[in-house]
Amino acid sequence: MRIGRAxxxxxxxRRRRQNEDAFVCDPPxxxxxxGMGGAQAGELAxxxxxxxxxxxxxxxxxxxxxxxxxxxxxxxxFERSLHDPAVAGMxxxxxxxxxxxxxxxxxxAHVGDSRAYRYxxxxxxxxxxxHSLVAELVRSGRLxxxxxxxxxxxxxxxxxLGTEAEVEVxxxxxxxxxxxxxVLCSDxxxxxxxxxxxxxxxxxxxxxxxxxxxxxxxAANEHGGDDNVTVVVFELIEGEPAERDxxxxxxxDGHPDPADPDDVTRESVLDDVNRHGAGKGSRWPALLLVLAxxxxxxxxxxxxxxx
Ligand code: CA
Numbered sequence: 001m002r003i004g005r006a007x008x009x010x011x012x013x014r015r016r017r018q019n020e021d022a023f024v025c026d027p028p029x030x031x032x033x034x035g036m037g038g039a040q041a042g043e044l045a046x047x048x049x050x051x052x053x054x055x056x057x058x059x060x061x062x063x064x065x066x067x068x069x070x071x072x073x074x075x076x077x078f079e080r081s082l083h084d085p086a087v088a089g090m091x092x093x094x095x096x097x098x099x100x101x102x103x104x105x106x107x108x109a110h111v112g113d114s115r116a117y118r119y120x121x122x123x124x125x126x127x128x129x130x131h132s133l134v135a136e137l138v139r140s141g142r143l144x145x146x147x148x149x150x151x152x153x154x155x156x157x158x159x160x161l162g163t164e165a166e167v168e169v170x171x172x173x174x175x176x177x178x179x180x181x182x183v184l185c186s187d188x189x190x191x192x193x194x195x196x197x198x199x200x201x202x203x204x205x206x207x208x209x210x211x212x213x214x215x216x217x218x219a220a221n222e223h224g225g226d227d228n229v230t231v232v233v234f235e236l237i238e239g240e241p242a243e244r245d246x247x248x249x250x251x252x253d254g255h256p257d258p259a260d261p262d263d264v265t266r267e268s269v270l271d272d273v274n275r276h277g278a279g280k281g282s283r284w285p286a287l288l289l290v291l292a293x294x295x296x297x298x299x300x301x302x303x304x305x306x307x
Contacts, residue, residue, distance in 0.1 A: 001237070001238065003237075003242065005209045006209055006232070007209040007210040007213045008023045008024075009214060009216075010217075011188075011217045011225075011228065011229050013221060015226050020036065021188065022035070022046040022050035022092075024057070027099070027242070027244075028098055028099040028101065029054075029060060030099075030184055030232050030234060031232075032094075032185060032232060034093040034186040034230070036090070037090030042091075044087055045081075045090040049076075052069065052072055052076055056068075065098075066096050066107050066108075069109075070110075070167070071167065073161055074111075075165070076162075077091065081163075090162060091161055093111060094110065094161045095110040095111075096109045097184060102241050108172045111169055112132075112159060115183075115185055115190050116184050117195075118180055119180065124202070128172070131158045132154070132187075133154075133157075134153065134156075155187060155227070180236045181202060182233070182234055183202070183212075189216055189220050198216060198219075201216055210233075213231045
């Protein structure tokens with residue numbers, strides 16, 4: 001068995017102005033992060049989490065490694081929030097999935113209410129348990145599933161990454177087989193589209209991960225698009241496990257090789273997040289354009305005077 005096609009898609013939805021979701025689609029590692037804390041704080045938290053997870057992708061091979069990545073992302077976001085009052089209290093969900101093609105096992109680690117599903121023979125099975133207020137009320141019998149689906153506080157999560165120095169991470173390992181599809185999503189999908197409809201849309205997409213991801217995001221928006229919606233879908237197919245580039249993994253012994261362009265250090269990725277995470281990186285081109293227009297206008301005035 002091996003991983004076949006994979007697709008990740010994110011959309012702001014119809015009500016929000018910003019997209020605070022992020023995802024990782026870097027076989028054999030996949031993840032969703034749904035940020036919170038308002039505007040740029042939520043966006044930064046989810047991007048920091050995704051960057052930390054993506055950075056470690058080639059070095060993670062087991063459950064311990066996956067949990068380690070989630071804990072490292074937690075520490076990173078928490079420390080950043082301590083040192084920057086503008087993003088104090090920011091947090092994010094994180095749902096990480098790692099496929100071991102040789103053992104045919106899927107390892108999940110998650111915090112928050114971003115979900116993982118396994119689609120097999122037309123049936124959709126939720127593999128994660130939401131760390132949310134309504135999910136806990138349903139588990140304790142104080143709310144029905146139907147009541148939870150329309151509860152005004154259904155988006156309140158009871159566990160997040162980055163809000164405390166330590167975080168409790170749920171893990172689970174399940175078997176996967178060729179023919180299965182795995183879906184990761186933010187609550188912008190699961191709160192808007194029922195599980196049976198998600199299953200129907202995947203079936204109608206002819207099991208094409210990209211078509212399925214597009215259909216799911218479209219459905220969330222058709223149902224109102226109340227929240228940012230993010231979906232990662234990948235398929236498992238017959239075949240020999242892929243030979244993946246392990247160079248980055250070999251270099252994570254604390255001695256990065258400066259000659260190897262693939263050996264990106266943690267700091268370099270975080271610098272990149274710092275530059276682009278809050279959208280500040282895009283202001284320079286706009287400023288240069290304004291200066292260029294001013295220069296042209298000044299030249300035009302000078303030219304009309306000297307003629
Ligand atoms: Ca959300």
